[in-house]
Amino acid sequence: MLKPCSDMVLEDSEEIGNKKVVLCRNKFYNKNMFCTNGHLLYGKNLMIDVIRKNLLFIQEQIAPYTPQIIAVTKYFGVDAIIEAYGAGLRNFGESRALEAIEKINSLPNEIKMNSKFHFIGHLQTNKVNKVVCNFDVIHSVDSLKLAKSISSEAEKVGKVQDVFVQLNNANEEQKHGFSKEELFDCFEEIKNLKNIRVLGLMNIAPLEADVNELEYLFDDVQKTQIELVNKFDCEMKEISMGMSNDYQIAATHGATMLRIGRKLFSTT
Secondary structure, rough: OOOOOOOOEEEEEEEEOEEEEEEEEEEOOOEEEEEOOOOEOOOOHHHHHHHHHHHHHHHHOOOOOEEEEEOOOOOOOOOHHHHHHHHHEEEEEEEOOOHHHHHHHOOHHHHHEEEEEEEEOOOOOOHHHHHHHHEEEEEOOOOHHHHHHHHHHHHOOOEEEEEEEEEEOOOOOOOOOOOOOHHHHHHEEEEEOOOOEEEEEEEEEEOOOOOHHHHHHHHHHHHHHHHHHHOOOOOOOEEEEEEOOHHHEHHHHHOOOEEEEEHHHHHO
């Protein structure tokens, strides 16, 4: 039997339909999931079936809204990306730069050529070059310094890098991102950088936020983006917000990209 990867603890075997699968417990999510350094399957395409079922459930939950769904595979290995691709997903989110690049390089060419890879974690300036060379979109521009570094590295490789600017409108000290005041102070300079294209704002809501707070924060992101567009005469059509815990609320408040991991890959 294949061994679980470092993020997984062997949990049990379980019957799903008429198929049997070995399940592992993901240390980060505390949920039963498929181990990621191997299929660990007893039955053809079981993981694809579960992802398809979860994807359909998410789409039904957010209808009639149709934001892009980014499959967050940062806690999973290459197999999870391959299975998610087989289930119809084409956008994948990663936050650990070096580990993610290794995974991307291990993928079949078909998947690499027909997918978009999104860097969604905090980006250190010493990893900007590697991320620019391997990711289609960077969701976490949280300072003017970082924006300048991304533009500089993108220019070196002849690329205009698509980015989101991270707005920390809950003013959480432990999280990165611009306050609204900081963002308005330096946005003109960011949008004029030669080798980045600002697609829109990215937001991470507080984990403990209730429905009313989430609605307020997500609505505020949308309003802030409209204000930026009007004040700085720019075009931003995308908003990256909403994760497994709050994607339904985000979808109803203007999100065009949802970043979802647990809800796609969990069997429970």
